[in-house]
Amino acid sequence: MEENNKEIAVLAGGCFWCTEAVFQRLEGVFNVLPGYTGGDIKNPAYREITTGKTGHAESIKITYDSKIITYTELLEVFFATHDPTTLNQQGADRGTHYRSAIFYDNETQKQVAEEMIAQLTNEKVFSDPIVTEVVKLDAFYNAEEYHKDYYNQNSSQGYCQFVINPKLKKLNTTFKNKLKKEK
Numbered sequence: 001m002e003e004n005n006k007e008i009a010v011l012a013g014g015c016f017w018c019t020e021a022v023f024q025r026l027e028g029v030f031n032v033l034p035g036y037t038g039g040d041i042k043n044p045a046y047r048e049i050t051t052g053k054t055g056h057a058e059s060i061k062i063t064y065d066s067k068i069i070t071y072t073e074l075l076e077v078f079f080a081t082h083d084p085t086t087l088n089q090q091g092a093d094r095g096t097h098y099r100s101a102i103f104y105d106n107e108t109q110k111q112v113a114e115e116m117i118a119q120l121t122n123e124k125v126f127s128d129p130i131v132t133e134v135v136k137l138d139a140f141y142n143a144e145e146y147h148k149d150y151y152n153q154n155s156s157q158g159y160c161q162f163v164i165n166p167k168l169k170k171l172n173t174t175f176k177n178k179l180k181k182e183k
Contacts, residue, residue: 014090028068
């Protein structure tokens, strides 16, 4: 992958362990960092985020090669691997920190996100309205070290088995042609 095609995307689709595991597997993705964005305090900690009082969302910062995978393709995976119709919730995970959001870095990303939401709405892909926020990216704070690469380090844990594995199965089926090649 060429370093000069590096771009970033910041997405929140519920628990960042889930979204990190999904996007790590895509061809063209250099790095995925779990973290916090969209809130009111600087350098928040996980214990503060989970109170719902900081305004932050569990999110991921994806660094990717735009010549291999486009922002649109990242959003297609995003919308297919979480429920964008549940406000402040993904499955049993509840709270504002689990909200669905796209944090755009520039006007092009904002336009692409808004157009995709409009298209999914017009095509009635989801039976309920999409509640995904499209918000200007402010600060992104990296999560604590123990959150990084969580699924790959803890895949036998119950949460990983029951919540993340079904998302990865869907990814492997629906986006097979976008996955990294096994070495």
